[in-house]
Amino acid sequence: MKTQIKGMLVIAMMFTAGCSSKSAVKSTDGGETASSPSPVGSQSSSLPSGRTGYGFDKWQTGPLGDQFFDFNSSVLSTDAQEQLKQNAEWLTANSGKRVLIEGHCDSRGTSEYNLALGERRAAGAKEYIVKLGVAASRLESVSLGSERPFDTGQNEEAWAKNRRAHFIVK
Known part of the structure; x- marks a missing residue:
C-alpha cells in the first residue's frame, strides 16, 4: 500500500513539475449555476492574510491566490471563501x-493522513x-x-504556509 502511494506521489510530482504558470506575481502581503454558495464554515486563526486584488500575496506563483487552512482542517475560512x-x-x-488545485499539508501527521487531508x-x-x-x-x-512544502521550517509560521490549496494555471 505504501509503495502504491509513493508511486502515485512520484507521478503527481512529475505531472505538476511539468506545469508552469505564465508569470509570477508577488506583493506584500461538475458545473452548476452561478449562485453564492452557502458558507462552508468560518474560522478565526493566525492564517496568512492580507490579500488584495485577485489575491496577490507573497506566496503566490501565478494570478490565483492560495487558500490557507487551520491545523488538521479542510474547512474553508471566510478569508478562503473570499x-x-x-x-x-x-x-x-x-x-x-x-487550473490544477494542489492540496498541501504541514509536516505533522502520517503520509497517508496528509494525503487524504x-x-x-x-x-x-x-x-x-x-x-x-x-x-x-x-x-x-x-x-x-x-x-x-512551501516553507521547510518546523514552527507554526512555516506550518501555516504549508496548509493550503495552491492553484496552478495550465
Whole structure:
C-alpha cells in the first residue's frame, strides 16, 4: 500500500513539475449555476492574510491566490471563501484557462493522513469554485500531502504556509 502511494506521489510530482504558470506575481502581503454558495464554515486563526486584488500575496506563483487552512482542517475560512470568489472571477474572465488545485499539508501527521487531508482541501476548493459557476471540467485537483512544502521550517509560521490549496494555471 505504501509503495502504491509513493508511486502515485512520484507521478503527481512529475505531472505538476511539468506545469508552469505564465508569470509570477508577488506583493506584500461538475458545473452548476452561478449562485453564492452557502458558507462552508468560518474560522478565526493566525492564517496568512492580507490579500488584495485577485489575491496577490507573497506566496503566490501565478494570478490565483492560495487558500490557507487551520491545523488538521479542510474547512474553508471566510478569508478562503473570499479568495476563492476572487479566483472564480479571474477564471470567469479567462475562460480558456484550466487550473490544477494542489492540496498541501504541514509536516505533522502520517503520509497517508496528509494525503487524504490534502485531497479534502483541494476537493473543497474545487467544489466551492464550481458552485460559483466555473465548469468542473476546467479544474483538476491533486493531493501532495506534506511532500512539497512551501516553507521547510518546523514552527507554526512555516506550518501555516504549508496548509493550503495552491492553484496552478495550465
